[in-house]
Amino acid sequence: xxxxxxxxxxxxxxxxxxxxxxxxxxxxxxxxxxxxxxxxxxxxxxxxxxxxxxxxxxxxxxxxxxxxxxxxxxxxxxxxxxxxxxxxxxxxxxxxxxxxxxxxxxxxxxxxxxxxxxxxx
Numbered sequence: 435x436x437x438x439x440x441x442x443x444x445x446x447x448x449x450x451x452x453x454x455x456x457x458x459x460x461x462x463x464x465x466x467x468x469x470x471x472x473x474x475x476x477x478x479x480x481x482x483x484x485x486x487x488x489x490x491x492x493x494x495x496x497x498x499x500x501x502x503x504x505x506x507x508x509x510x511x512x513x514x515x516x517x518x519x520x521x522x523x524x525x526x527x528x529x530x531x532x533x534x535x536x537x538x539x540x541x542x543x544x545x546x547x548x549x550x551x552x553x554x555x
Contacts (some may be wrong), residue, residue, distance in 0.1 A: 435471070435475070435541065436471065436472075436473060436554055437471055437472040438475065438514060438539045438541065438547040438552050439472050439473065439474040439475065440464070440475040440525050440545075441465075441475070442480065443519070444475055444477075444488040444540060445550065447460065447478075447479065448516055448541075448543060448545055450494045451480060451518075451553065452518035452543050452545050453545060456485060456520070456545055457484070457487060457488050457520060458483055458486055459483055459485070459487060459488065459489070459490065459491045459517055459518050459519065459520070460480070460483060460516075460517060460518045461480075461481045461483050461490075461491045461493060461515070461516065461517040461518075462479055462480045462481055462497075462514060462515075462516040462517070463477065463478060463479045463481065463501045463502075463505070463514070464478050464508060464512070464514030464515065464516055464539070465477045465504070465505045465508065465511065465512060465513065465514050465543065466510055466511065466513045466514075466515055467510065467511065467513075468511055468513055473513040473514065473539060474513075475513065475514065476508075476510055477508065477510065479500075479501040479504055479505070480517065481493045481497050481498075481501060481544075482494070482497055488520050489516050489520075489526070490526070490528055493529070500520075503553050512537065512538065513538060514538050514539035514540065514541055515536060515538060515539070515540050515541070516540075516541045516542075516543070517529075517540075517541075517543075518541060518542070518543045518544070518545050519542055519543070519544055519545070520544075520545050520546060521544065521546055522535065522544055522546065522547065523543060523544040523547075523549055523550060523551035524542070524551065525540065525542065525553055529542075530555070533554075533555040534555050537554070538554070539552050539553070539554050540552065540553045540554070542555075545552075
């Protein structure tokens with residue numbers, strides 16, 4: 435079982451980004467260190483939701499490239515994907531397809547009930 439370790443301050447900053455993006459979904463890459471059983475988040479890179487949608491998100495490949503460059507320059511790895519939902523924090527069918535392609539932790543924040551859930555395909 436993999437554990438995601440993330441500080442309260444980082445969670446608060448992600449929640450604020452999600453609330454500020456309403457009514458659209460927000461998204462970010464979680465940067466940190468991978469260890470045997472625990473991935474620790476040290477930073478994140480906010481990404482633009484190209485879908486500009488309440489119900490989905492997509493990220494331009496150029497933005498992903500720059501986020502991976504930032505991680506590399508910082509000596510960190512991309513260890514997770516964060517995004518918000520205006521509903522309960524459960525993966526959509528589209529999320530599940532992309533979770534299979536990106537087998538890292540997916541952290542979903544609900545702007546409805548202000549709770550987080552983490553998933554690993």
